[in-house]
Structure formats: structure tokens, C-alpha cells
Amino acid sequence: MEALLIGLSKWLAATSLSHTIQTVTWIIPTLQTIHILCVAIVFSSAVLVDLRIFRLFERDEQLRDVMRRFLPPIWPVLVMLLITGSLLIIGEPRRSLVNTTFYLKMALLLVAILLTATLQRTALGSPGFLEDRSRRLTGQALATLSVLVWCGVLFAGRWIAYTQAG
Amino acid sequence: MMSQFSDLVAFFEDSGVAEAIRESDTLFPSVESVHVVAICLVVGTILTLDLRLLGFASVGRPVSRLSSAILPVTWGAFAIAATSGFLLFISNATKYLGNGYFLAKLVLICAAWLNMVIFHAISAKDMPQWDKQARPPMSARIAGLLSILLWIAVVACGRWIGFTIQVL
Numbered sequence: 001m002e003a004l005l006i007g008l009s010k011w012l013a014a015t016s017l018s019h020t021i022q023t024v025t026w027i028i029p030t031l032q033t034i035h036i037l038c039v040a041i042v043f044s045s046a047v048l049v050d051l052r053i054f055r056l057f058e059r060d061e062q063l064r065d066v067m068r069r070f071l072p073p074i075w076p077v078l079v080m081l082l083i084t085g086s087l088l089i090i091g092e093p094r095r096s097l098v099n100t101t102f103y104l105k106m107a108l109l110l111v112a113i114l115l116t117a118t119l120q121r122t123a124l125g126s127p128g129f130l131e132d133r134s135r136r137l138t139g140q141a142l143a144t145l146s147v148l149v150w151c152g153v154l155f156a157g158r159w160i161a162y163t164q165a166g
Numbered sequence: 167m168m169s170q171f172s173d174l175v176a177f178f179e180d181s182g183v184a185e186a187i188r189e190s191d192t193l194f195p196s197v198e199s200v201h202v203v204a205i206c207l208v209v210g211t212i213l214t215l216d217l218r219l220l221g222f223a224s225v226g227r228p229v230s231r232l233s234s235a236i237l238p239v240t241w242g243a244f245a246i247a248a249t250s251g252f253l254l255f256i257s258n259a260t261k262y263l264g265n266g267y268f269l270a271k272l273v274l275i276c277a278a279w280l281n282m283v284i285f286h287a288i289s290a291k292d293m294p295q296w297d298k299q300a301r302p303p304m305s306a307r308i309a310g311l312l313s314i315l316l317w318i319a320v321v322a323c324g325r326w327i328g329f330t331i332q333v334l
Contacts, residue, residue, distance in 0.1 A: 028329075029322075029325050029326055029328075029329050030322075032325050033318075033321055033322045033325045036202070036205075036206065036321055036325065037209065037318060037321055039206050040205070040206040040207075040209040040210040040213070040321075041210055041213065043203075043206045043207065043210060044206065044207055044209070044210020044211050044213070044214065045210065047207060047210075047239075048211070048214070048236075048239070051239065057235050057236075057239070058227075058231075058232075058235050060231075061227075069223070069224060151203055154199065154202055154203050154206065155199040155203070157202075158195060158198055158199040158202050159195055159199065161195075162195045
């Protein structure tokens with residue numbers, strides 16, 4: 001498996017797109033800057049919704065309406081993240097593709113996306129979503145999990161640079 | 167004055183905390199991760215407010231309401247970002263002070279703060295009149311746009327520090 005990934009990395013690194021990303025010095029920091037700004041949007045949207053579940057933000061508005069404001073923008077921004085992330089991989093394939101931390105980040109991201117999508121889908125269907133007393137604990141557990149998983153994604157993302165194969 | 171400043175820098179840089187972050191393989195990336203999480207929350211929450219000032223998002227909410235709901239989160243995150251940033255800085259203070267992007271980042275953060283102060287002095291004075299308007303007046307929109315541009319520049323400088331700092 002590892003040999004396959006090293007082979008794939010070598011092939012990617014030999015492409016002309018990769019060569020351009022490697023040799024034009026400002027491309028990688030620019031892509032990373034866009035990537036972080038997009039992370040800021042996705043992460044903050046998720047955290048604000050989670051704070052609302054804990055009734056610490058915009059309490060006078062229904063949870064469903066807060067979700068309607070903050071969750072939909074996550075999806076187009078995630079596409080931007082996918083594009084900038086892919087370009088970063090093409091530029092330095094070995095840095096991520098031969099790196100356990102990168103796969104940890106992807107696994108956590110998958111959980112975060114599923115969690116966010118489930119919250120959004122369920123909320124749109126029910127007006128008093130997670131608001132009644134019996135459901136509040138469920139909501140708070142989901143919100144806590146959501147914040148922790150998103151933090152995990154960000155942590156793993158930052159650690160990729162420190163765990164790359166030599 | 168200048169020598170007092172370098173004494174202060176040396177004091178922090180020679181401290182046990184700074185040395186621990188410098189010498190450890192895991193401390194620096196850990197503090198840096200906390201810094202990234204905090205800065206994402208700072209930038210994301212400020213952007214929410216800026217887009218409201220521009221009349222692009224949350225237009226159904228009064229500006230004063232949204233800002234009093236969001237700013238506590240922003241300030242809390244900013245406190246964490248500043249503390250973790252300070253720890254990263256003292257681990258190699260002399261090198262950071264010699265880095266143009268680091269200095270530019272500090273100046274830009276001050277500019278973003280100044281923009282907020284000016285907004286409160288000018289536009290926010292008659293906020294009750296336009297609080298509920300979907301599209302705030304020109305001065306408020308300019309403050310929102312300036313804020314977005316300044317914070318993008320702050321993040322860019324922050325990322326460029328990592329590519330230009332010469333830490334052995």
C-alpha cells in the first residue's frame with residue numbers, strides 16, 4: 001500500500017501542474033491562506049450553531065432559523081477547500097499522501113461532514129428541532145461532538161507539516 | 167528605551183516556558199494548532215458581522231443584536247489567539263522581530279482594531295436609526311469591507327511568516 005502511494009506521489013510530482021506549484025514560490029502560501037480562510041468560515045459556522053444548541057448564541061431565534069443561516073454556506077466553501085487542498089496535494093504529494101496524519105484528518109473530516117449534514121437535514125424538517133427538554137441533552141451531546149471533531153480536523157491539518165516522511 | 171525593550175525580549179526568550187516550546191518536538195505544533203483554531207474563530211465570527219454590515223448576510227437581524235451575540239465569542243477566541251501567539255513569539259522572539267511579515271501582521275491587527283474604534287465613533291453613533299435596515303449606511307459598509315480586507319491580510323501574513331522565518 002505504501003509503495004503504491006509513494007509511486008502515486010512520484011507520478012503526481014512529475015506532472016507539469018505540480019512542477020508549476022513547486023517552482024512558483026508564492027503559490028503554496030497563497031493556497032494555504034485561502035484554505036485557512038475557508039476553514040475559518042466552515043469552522044465558525046459550525047461553532048456558532050453549536051453555541052446556539054447550548055443556548056449561548058441568538059437565543060431569541062429558533063434553532064432551526066439559526067441553522068438555516070449558518071449551515072448552508074458551509075457546502076460551497078467545502079468545495080473551495082477541496083480544490084485548494086487538492087492543489088496543495090498535487091504540489092507536494094509526499095507531504096500528505098505518505099502521511100498518517102493526513103488520513104486521520106480526512107477521517108475526522110468525513111465524521112464532521114456527516115454530523116453537520118445530519119443536523120441540517122433533520123433541522124429543516126422539524127420546527128422545534130432539539131428544543132424541547134427531552135431532546136436538549138441529545139442536542140448538546142451532538143454539539144459537543146461537532147466542536148471536538150472540527151477541532152480535531154484543524155489540529156490534524158496543522159500537524160501534517162510536522163509529521164511528513166523525511 | 168530601545169535597550170529596555172531588548173532586555174524585556176531577552177527576558178521572555180530566555181524564560182523556561184520559551185525554552186520548553188523551543189526545545190520540545192511537540193509543544194510548538196500543539197500551541198500553533200490552538201492558535202489556528204482560535205484565529206479561525208476570530209476571523210469567521212468577524213466575517214459574519216462584516217457581511218451583515220455590508221448587507222450580504224443575516225439581514226433579518228438587527229446589527230446591534232448580532233454584534234452583541236457574536237462579539238463575546240470573537241473576544242474569547244481573540245484572547246486565546248493572542249495568548250498562544252505570544253507563546254509562539256517568545257520561543258524565538260529575536261527571529262520573529264526581524265521578520266517583516268510578523269511585524270506587518272501586528273500592524274494589520276492594530277489597523278483592524280482601529281477600524282473598529284472608528285466605526286464605533288462614527289457609524290455606530292446613530293445605529294438606532296439604521297439598526298434594522300438590511301443595508302446599513304455607506305460608512306458602516308466601508309468599515310465592514312475594510313475589516314474583511316484587513317483580516318485576510320492578517321491571515322496571509324501569518325502564513326507567510328512560516329515560509330520566511332529562519333529557525334534552526
